[in-house]
Amino acid sequence: MDSPEQRRKRKRFSRTTNLLPLRHFLLVRSLFYCLGFFVFFYLLFRRHTSAFHHVVALSRLSSLPAYQIGSVTVFSKFNDLAQFKIEDRVSFPDHVLLLVSKRTGTETEIDIGIGNNLECVYTSNKSNSYPDLGDDGVMVRKGVFSVDEYSGNRLLVRCPLPPVNFSSVITLQRRGLMIDKGEDKPSNSWENLAYEAMLDGNIAVVFVKGISHRQDKESDQTQFSCHFGLGDWETDSKYMLISKALTAAQEVVRCVLPRSILMHPHKARGVRATVSFRMPRVHGRAHRVLVPSVAKISTLESDMKTHKHELCVCTMLWNQADTIREWITYHSWLGVSRWFIYDNNSDDDIKSVIKNLNLAGYNVTRHVWPWIKTQEAGFSHCAMKARPECNWVSFMDVDEFYYFPYPDLTRPRPTLIPFPGQGSLRALVSNFTSSSSIGEIRTACRSFGPSGLSSRPKQGVTVGYTCRLQSPERHKSIIRPDALDSTLMNVVHHFHLRKGFSYVDLPQSVAVINHYKYQAWEAFRAKFYRRVATYVADWRDNQNEGSRDRAPGLGTEAIEPADWRLQFCEVWDTGLRDFVLANLVDVSNGVLPWDPSL
Numbered sequence: 001m002d003s004p005e006q007r008r009k010r011k012r013f014s015r016t017t018n019l020l021p022l023r024h025f026l027l028v029r030s031l032f033y034c035l036g037f038f039v040f041f042y043l044l045f046r047r048h049t050s051a052f053h054h055v056v057a058l059s060r061l062s063s064l065p066a067y068q069i070g071s072v073t074v075f076s077k078f079n080d081l082a083q084f085k086i087e088d089r090v091s092f093p094d095h096v097l098l099l100v101s102k103r104t105g106t107e108t109e110i111d112i113g114i115g116n117n118l119e120c121v122y123t124s125n126k127s128n129s130y131p132d133l134g135d136d137g138v139m140v141r142k143g144v145f146s147v148d149e150y151s152g153n154r155l156l157v158r159c160p161l162p163p164v165n166f167s168s169v170i171t172l173q174r175r176g177l178m179i180d181k182g183e184d185k186p187s188n189s190w191e192n193l194a195y196e197a198m199l200d201g202n203i204a205v206v207f208v209k210g211i212s213h214r215q216d217k218e219s220d221q222t223q224f225s226c227h228f229g230l231g232d233w234e235t236d237s238k239y240m241l242i243s244k245a246l247t248a249a250q251e252v253v254r255c256v257l258p259r260s261i262l263m264h265p266h267k268a269r270g271v272r273a274t275v276s277f278r279m280p281r282v283h284g285r286a287h288r289v290l291v292p293s294v295a296k297i298s299t300l301e302s303d304m305k306t307h308k309h310e311l312c313v314c315t316m317l318w319n320q321a322d323t324i325r326e327w328i329t330y331h332s333w334l335g336v337s338r339w340f341i342y343d344n345n346s347d348d349d350i351k352s353v354i355k356n357l358n359l360a361g362y363n364v365t366r367h368v369w370p371w372i373k374t375q376e377a378g379f380s381h382c383a384m385k386a387r388p389e390c391n392w393v394s395f396m397d398v399d400e401f402y403y404f405p406y407p408d409l410t411r412p413r414p415t416l417i418p419f420p421g422q423g424s425l426r427a428l429v430s431n432f433t434s435s436s437s438i439g440e441i442r443t444a445c446r447s448f449g450p451s452g453l454s455s456r457p458k459q460g461v462t463v464g465y466t467c468r469l470q471s472p473e474r475h476k477s478i479i480r481p482d483a484l485d486s487t488l489m490n491v492v493h494h495f496h497l498r499k500g501f502s503y504v505d506l507p508q509s510v511a512v513i514n515h516y517k518y519q520a521w522e523a524f525r526a527k528f529y530r531r532v533a534t535y536v537a538d539w540r541d542n543q544n545e546g547s548r549d550r551a552p553g554l555g556t557e558a559i560e561p562a563d564w565r566l567q568f569c570e571v572w573d574t575g576l577r578d579f580v581l582a583n584l585v586d587v588s589n590g591v592l593p594w595d596p597s598l
Contacts (some may be wrong), residue, residue, distance in 0.1 A: 009278050059307060085180040087154070088294040089170060089187035090195075091161075095145055096120075096170055097370055098157040100179065101295055118144050118174045120159035122166045140166075141173065146347055148368045152270050152296045156370055158345070162516060195371050197273035199300060204228070204263055205488075206253045206273050208291055215376075216491050218249040220531055226255030227290065229272040229295075245275070249487035251377040257481075258269045270352055271297045281294060298387060309363075311426045311478070312338035312390035314382035315373050320398040321348040322403070326460040326594040327398045328362055333584060334402060336394070336427020339364040340386055342372075342378045380488035383495070387481035392429040392441075394478040395492070399516045400445065403576040420579065428511065429478055432504070439483025439501030440494060440564070444472040444508055445515040449568025453520045460594055461516040467569035476513055489583065514576050518568045524559045573580035 083103045087490050090097040119141040128549075145158035161168050168187035172179040192210035199205075204226055224245035241258040249255075253275045261268045274293035313336050317324070328339060343350060343366050354366050367385070369378050379395055386393045404420035432438045448468040457464020479496040485496035494503065518524060554561070561567070585592055 002146050035340055044494065050586040081174060081179050085169065086182040090190055090193065090294060090422040091168060092190050092372055093185040096159045096161060097160060098170060098172065099239045100155040100157055114490040118147065118172060120144055121171045121173050122162045123165055125165050134193045151298050156368060159294045160429055163475065164402045181454055188292050188294060192291060194274035194291050194295040196404040197297045197543050198382060199265060199297060202257050204255045205272060206295060207251055207274050208253055208275050209251060212250055218487055218489065221248045223278045224248045224253050225276050227274050227276060228258060228261060245485045251374065252380050252488050258452055268297050269299050273297055277444050286434065300384060309338040309390045310473060311336050311392050311429050312340065312386050314340045314379060314386060315396060316342040316344050316369065316378045317397060317398050318344045319346045319348045323461060324398055328357055328364065330462065332362055332402060333422055335423040337363060338390060340382050341366045342369040342382060344369050372527055375492055376490055379492065379595045382486060383481055390481060391433055392478050392480055396476045399461065400476060401514045401576060402511060403514050404511050405575055436502055437500065437502055439480045439497045440503035441478040442475045442494060442503050443511050444475050444512050447473050447515050447517045447568065449518040450520050451569065452565050454565050455520050456523055459592055463577045466517050466572060466574045466577055468571055468573050469568055470570040485596050521560045521564050
């Protein structure tokens, strides 16, 4: 017979044995719940962050000029980034442009710029798809060059070029979270692209790179058509409307608006547009080629203006923050009241300078223009944009300044020519407003040299540079927007005019433009980076080295000649310097209004 102690041990063992299945069940159930919980959040995570993944970075890429991306652990800002999507990419020679759209129906606005850790992300060609990166899959990141607001509720993000053997499908991340990468389509080539589109009444104007390489020549418009996308036009042509071209010249194609858009022009904004052109017949058949497009239609302001500015200015610039204040202040004193600044990828302080000019009472608009070597097209665009607001528009560069020489009082002076002084440029163009035939006023340019200076003049170019070439070079124009030819064709210096309009050349005794073309070397050498005109070769290219656009004798490298500061000096000319010091200096302290200390 068992003792009482043995019976107690047997009962405890029996109870323990009976509890084992229950404990096992509870353990399995807990593991199942944990696994289910993990799977649920994994699927939720995958659903909302399809473009966001862990990154495998291999040590063999440590030599690349980039940073490796670690695992993502920050989720708090995702709802902000979810409103953005990469729509298109454009490959330029020195950077890749990403066009980022903001999703419709969202009101939140956030800063995703450089100060907010926005980075460009590159994927190796062996791992173009983000899921399941293999052993060879790598991604690297680099800081963005710049971020800008753009028309149509879009942002422009400029990224460095991809490393060798990396995909051109660049994406963006901020603080470890990816912006929706959009479609995995290759980056658009800048050599063949529709890049801007706008409405001009019942006409659509599309700006296209690569369809014409002929300067100052009109193309056969019957070879072109415009296409308007109302959905996924790249996969289904039924979402596309087509209309015939009215004119085609250089990079500008004008087309009739399709009836459905014409009936509802307010709905045209944001519609994608491009052109097609007819290819030569092959085996008896002709076919059309559709140009890739990142262009979305923008609309002009209403033509119904109660008051127009008498004189406006359009310019295209790159990194001119140091000189634009002098240029705007001086010409505003001469009577310019409206400014259209087409910023061609500046990376200096131009935005804050323009902001301060507006705070000081100047009416300046900065228009982001990311398209390189498109100055003629940009001027056509600006002519349309300025037409509802301006009677006359001057097209000139930031290093060009109007100057009215003091008249010879012994000779009779034309009645249309004002005496030099405040508002004299406005008064000059106003005298031609009543003319029914003058559509353009041309003024000769005098090219100034470094004038013995080795550094930028502290009081500005108008006071610092006083020695020039003897003979004038070229001219610049003030145009009447309503007098322009329908093609909008121009050669930077002047436009084509409609039938019935002509131009007038101002005598040099009345007005000239001081063109501070050959400045001190530290300022001048920036011109080697890139020329903005479409049909002018960059100075680093071994092409057209004898062009008047170039500096004689410099070649293709930005190497300062030993006697640079003494070159381009044939006539000492202090006329504008004396005029500025006599009229614009603050008599209480001797300071000019564009002095940096103000």
